Amino acid sequence: MKILCPRCERRIKPTQSDGLTGSGGMLIKRLMERSDPHYVCEWCGKIPLDEFPDNVKRWYYIETYLMVVVLLAAIGIVVTITVITAQID
């Protein structure tokens, strides 16, 4: 999804939306940042989510939801591997 800055109308770099491919630690860090919803424009700096149109706001929350799902899936895989390994011993 293309996100345009509401102030300068230039494209916002997807520094946050690449969280799905990030490591678990990065994912947790990014999720914690979500308590202060914003995007960072290269030219204007930090812009609160309130200034963006509704479709961007919706995307932001979908993205957050996906990150939580990925994180839970990753935890599930680790727990499963740990349980299986413990049974082999």
Ligand SMILES: [Zn+2]
């Ligand atoms: Zn801008």
